[in-house]
Amino acid sequence: MKISARNVLKGKVVEVTKGATTAHVKIDVGGNTVTASITNESVDELGLAVGKDAFAVIKSSDVMIGV
Amino acid sequence: MKISARNVLKGKVVEVTKGATTAHVKIDVGGNTVTASITNESVDELGLAVGKDAFAVIKSSDVMIGV
Amino acid sequence: MKISARNVLKGKVVEVTKGATTAHVKIDVGGNTVTASITNESVDELGLAVGKDAFAVIKSSDVMIGV
Amino acid sequence: MKISARNVLKGKVVEVTKGATTAHVKIDVGGNTVTASITNESVDELGLAVGKDAFAVIKSSDVMIGV
Amino acid sequence: MKISARNVLKGKVVEVTKGATTAHVKIDVGGNTVTASITNESVDELGLAVGKDAFAVIKSSDVMIGV
Amino acid sequence: MKISARNVLKGKVVEVTKGATTAHVKIDVGGNTVTASITNESVDELGLAVGKDAFAVIKSSDVMIGV
Numbered sequence: 001m002k003i004s005a006r007n008v009l010k011g012k013v014v015e016v017t018k019g020a021t022t023a024h025v026k027i028d029v030g031g032n033t034v035t036a037s038i039t040n041e042s043v044d045e046l047g048l049a050v051g052k053d054a055f056a057v058i059k060s061s062d063v064m065i066g067v
Numbered sequence: 068m069k070i071s072a073r074n075v076l077k078g079k080v081v082e083v084t085k086g087a088t089t090a091h092v093k094i095d096v097g098g099n100t101v102t103a104s105i106t107n108e109s110v111d112e113l114g115l116a117v118g119k120d121a122f123a124v125i126k127s128s129d130v131m132i133g134v
Numbered sequence: 135m136k137i138s139a140r141n142v143l144k145g146k147v148v149e150v151t152k153g154a155t156t157a158h159v160k161i162d163v164g165g166n167t168v169t170a171s172i173t174n175e176s177v178d179e180l181g182l183a184v185g186k187d188a189f190a191v192i193k194s195s196d197v198m199i200g201v
Numbered sequence: 202m203k204i205s206a207r208n209v210l211k212g213k214v215v216e217v218t219k220g221a222t223t224a225h226v227k228i229d230v231g232g233n234t235v236t237a238s239i240t241n242e243s244v245d246e247l248g249l250a251v252g253k254d255a256f257a258v259i260k261s262s263d264v265m266i267g268v
Numbered sequence: 269m270k271i272s273a274r275n276v277l278k279g280k281v282v283e284v285t286k287g288a289t290t291a292h293v294k295i296d297v298g299g300n301t302v303t304a305s306i307t308n309e310s311v312d313e314l315g316l317a318v319g320k321d322a323f324a325v326i327k328s329s330d331v332m333i334g335v
Numbered sequence: 336m337k338i339s340a341r342n343v344l345k346g347k348v349v350e351v352t353k354g355a356t357t358a359h360v361k362i363d364v365g366g367n368t369v370t371a372s373i374t375n376e377s378v379d380e381l382g383l384a385v386g387k388d389a390f391a392v393i394k395s396s397d398v399m400i401g402v
Contacts, residue, residue, distance in 0.1 A: 086153060086155030089153075089154070090155065102175075104155070104156070128195045131139050132138040133135040133136065134135070
């Protein structure tokens with residue numbers, strides 16, 4: 001599937017922490033760590049694990065700018 | 068101000084396109100282009116312009132993972 | 135790409151309205167009309183047009199419940 | 202209350218899973234399962250339970266398109 | 269309709285600015301101005317106009333904390 | 336850091352509830368209680384605790400209007 005989200009950043013999973021329902025997944029994207037808060041279900045379905053290639057996907061309306 | 072958003076990615080503005088009310092701002096973050104959809108008002112208040120240093124700020128609950 | 139977003143609803147594009155920077159795309163999903171607000175850029179890149187098959191993709195943390 | 206969110210999809214609750222603070226609620230909307238990640242508090246206040254009629258409510262800026 | 273969103277703040281519309289597709293609506297909530305970016309369609313359907321009572325509705329997963 | 340988010344509401348923390356991965360933080364903003372769902376990590380990094388001054392920060396595209 002090709003998606004409308006403007007931001008699809010290639011990286012590698014560096015940490016997966018499952019909670020009761022919500023997991024935090026950290027991806028290294030070119031030296032930056034990007035944290036995603038997703039469902040445990042998604043972690044399982046995508047087979048996310050440390051070392052795996054993955055993309056951080058972010059809709060542009062969810063990106064703010066700071067200066 | 069220090070913010071709870073987990074993702075604060077340092078970059079440089081490479082494009083600013085204002086619409087009628089909504090602007091699209093592109094930031095180069097270590098070679099990746101990150102697109103933000105923000106208000107024209109914010110562009111003006113932050114003085115965003117090509118070449119300026121800026122951060123892309125993203126709440127972790129707005130980050131998805133793709134594989 | 136397989137994505138963590140829990141909601142991927144199959145439908146057909148019934149309306150595309152481009153604005154200055156932001157487009158509104160309506161998809162018929164099993165009789166329900168789902169409206170997406172996305173960038174004009176995405177409309178062009180995905181070649182969205184009336185009659186085309188498409189999916190509405192929604193992260194579960196963006197879904198509220200009403201009763 | 203009438204709300205600006207463009208997407209108000211009628212369905213029936215098919216699953217409620219409470220976590221430590223965050224619950225996952227699944228609604229059947231015309232054969233599609235829509236998953237919402239909301240607070241446990243909201244589950245209690247709305248009295249959400251399997252079999253109950255409910256709406257999935259989604260702001261159009263939170264809907265992406267995939268093809 | 270009763271909604272799961274934890275934040276429903278009562279106020280009064282103080283400004284409505286329509287763009288090509290996206291409108292900015294400002295509500296005074298107890299002295300604070302809250303800005304909403306919604307569709308022009310919603311502005312019309314809700315009959316939003318300066319002076320009208322209205323609520324700002326925000327899902328808790330969309331609220332960040334700054335210190 | 337100065338941020339593009341249009342809504343930065345000053346208040347005081349009145350409740351902090353940590354879950355397995357996700358915390359709920361309530362801030363009193365001029366008599367209104369605003370609930371934020373953020374990571375436990377952010378609670379720790381910002382040192383959030385009852386009685387502490389804090390801002391609720393909300394992107395305008397995440398604000399809906401109800402009437």
